[in-house]
Amino acid sequence: MGRRQPYHIETEAALLRKRLDAAIRAASDLEDARYVTTQNRMQTRRLLQEYTGTLDADLSEFFTGDPMASLTAQSLQTTYKDMREWPTLGKVAETQVSEERLLRAARREYGPLVRGIVDTIHTSQNRRLNSYFLQLDTMALPEQLYKKRFGQIPSWITTDAEGNQKHIAPKNANATFEAMSRTYGRNDVVVYRDGTNYPLRTYVDQKVISTSREVQDLATIVEGSGRGIMTARVTSHGSADSCIYHEGEMIFLTEGARSQFLADRSLVEKYPAAKTWRTYGELQRDKTHIFVFGCKHRIKVYPLHLLEPEDVDPERVEEPAKVPTSGNLEKQALEFRKEKFAL
Numbered sequence: 001m002g003r004r005q006p007y008h009i010e011t012e013a014a015l016l017r018k019r020l021d022a023a024i025r026a027a028s029d030l031e032d033a034r035y036v037t038t039q040n041r042m043q044t045r046r047l048l049q050e051y052t053g054t055l056d057a058d059l060s061e062f063f064t065g066d067p068m069a070s071l072t073a074q075s076l077q078t079t080y081k082d083m084r085e086w087p088t089l090g091k092v093a094e095t096q097v098s099e100e101r102l103l104r105a106a107r108r109e110y111g112p113l114v115r116g117i118v119d120t121i122h123t124s125q126n127r128r129l130n131s132y133f134l135q136l137d138t139m140a141l142p143e144q145l146y147k148k149r150f151g152q153i154p155s156w157i158t159t160d161a162e163g164n165q166k167h168i169a170p171k172n173a174n175a176t177f178e179a180m181s182r183t184y185g186r187n188d189v190v191v192y193r194d195g196t197n198y199p200l201r202t203y204v205d206q207k208v209i210s211t212s213r214e215v216q217d218l219a220t221i222v223e224g225s226g227r228g229i230m231t232a233r234v235t236s237h238g239s240a241d242s243c244i245y246h247e248g249e250m251i252f253l254t255e256g257a258r259s260q261f262l263a264d265r266s267l268v269e270k271y272p273a274a275k276t277w278r279t280y281g282e283l284q285r286d287k288t289h290i291f292v293f294g295c296k297h298r299i300k301v302y303p304l305h306l307l308e309p310e311d312v313d314p315e316r317v318e319e320p321a322k323v324p325t326s327g328n329l330e331k332q333a334l335e336f337r338k339e340k341f342a343l
């Protein structure tokens with residue numbers, strides 16, 4: 001509490017970007033067809049191992065290390081501030097335990113993310129090397145055969161899986177290497193299972209940006225649940241994107257909170273509208289609506305007992321709005337807004 005550097009997303013993102021650039025530069029031989037063709041294959045594999053090891057260290061440093069500790073501490077402060085908006089919650093004490101619990105929760109969330117990125121790159125690059133070596137073994141020729149076929153054209157010397165030296169024309173080696181890159185991606189690209197590619201830097205940049213929003217919500221969920229608060233409200237700032245449908249929406253912080261609510265008959269009788277509320281997780285998994293990249297919406301604790309009459313009256317319960325999948329989204333959102341808020 002207060003002993004760490006404040007978290008500045010731009011500074012942290014720039015630092016991480018610099019580290020990733022250095023790691024990619026250090027592994028640039030892996031993008032060099034000549035190196036991969038002529039170098040000792042064990043050495044090449046070691047370079048890939050070193051590269052993904054460095055990526056792992058750099059990404060872990062950000063997503064689970066000190067920057068994450070600063071971010072969780074800062075998000076917790078915002079959550080405390082949110083809670084103090086409700087005097088009925090009493091004195092909101094700040095505890096070391098909360099800070100540690102939140103950091104643990106963040107590490108559980110982002111550790112797998114880092115492993116996912118690193119494993120994806122390692123797997124696709126390993127396949128790329130293996131396939132390339134396999135092609136080399138069949139394409140490269142013993143010296144005599146090579147000379148017979150290609151004459152005096154210069155060759156690159158490669159050592160096949162059996163340890164025999166063979167020759168290959170640089171043009172052929174380059175073309176094959178490029179074909180492998182098209183299939184498996186370069187080493188600075190995250191290749192998804194469906195075949196789509198994402199440049200590592202862009203991917204990580206976007207993750208860094210969305211992390212600050214996600215961790216803020218995580219702070220609300222962890223700290224709110226820890227204090228027995230079940231519900232929260234989506235912030236409102238008159239956005240014109242699809243989030244408009246969710247502004248002011250009441251949600252349960254967790255699945256557990258909703259189960260607890262539904263199991264309590266007196267609570268259900270008092271707040272019947274809440275029966276249809278979604279959980280934060282449900283809202284987040286519905287990626288087309290809210291909390292998409294660049295979304296500025298977040299959740300703020302909103303205990304049940306603060307509910308206003310319109311939230312409690314079952315007559316006012318509405319079906320969740322359908323977001324149009326095509327067409328002029330902004331225009332439709334505005335119309336929806338006019339309808340709903342009589343602007």
Ligand SMILES: [Zn+2]
Pocket residue numbers: 239243290291292295296297
């Ligand atoms: Zn939004």
